Amino acid sequence: MMDDLYDRLIEHEDIRTTVYDDATGKPITKGSNVIGNPTIGVGTLLSAPGGITEDEAHLLLRNRVNIAIAGVQRLVPDVRAANDARFDVLVEMAFQMGIDGLAKFTNTLQAVREKRWGDAADGMLASLWAQQTPSRAQALAAIMRSGQA
Numbered sequence: 413m414m415d416d417l418y419d420r421l422i423e424h425e426d427i428r429t430t431v432y433d434d435a436t437g438k439p440i441t442k443g444s445n446v447i448g449n450p451t452i453g454v455g456t457l458l459s460a461p462g463g464i465t466e467d468e469a470h471l472l473l474r475n476r477v478n479i480a481i482a483g484v485q486r487l488v489p490d491v492r493a494a495n496d497a498r499f500d501v502l503v504e505m506a507f508q509m510g511i512d513g514l515a516k517f518t519n520t521l522q523a524v525r526e527k528r529w530g531d532a533a534d535g536m537l538a539s540l541w542a543q544q545t546p547s548r549a550q551a552l553a554a555i556m557r558s559g560q561a
Contacts, residue, residue, distance in 0.1 A: 425455035476507060483511030488524055497561040501552045509541060533557040
């Protein structure tokens, strides 16, 4: 019974993985003129009184963390065996910047592969990312250096 409902809702609402204007159906990008409401997914309004629930936010977070974990495991397959705290640092960086952003930290990732934690932390701090988010970068570099969360 629920499957029929879900199928019908998807048929009528569609599944949209990017934010769109529910009045025009057009994607919302920087500078867009929104006539209706910002919407995503299967008819989920993002503007008040819509928005997502806290449970939905946690589901999205878990999904995005899992995507980041898979990406980090592709970049540095054996890092988790070395230390969970350091692995989590890389996952958080991938979460924030995307796996492609993390992949640009070639010297840092090489230092991680070679278990040169101080060099990895130094590489993190010598980046544009560290200039843009200094508090976060300092905190994560300290974990990378010490192996302690």
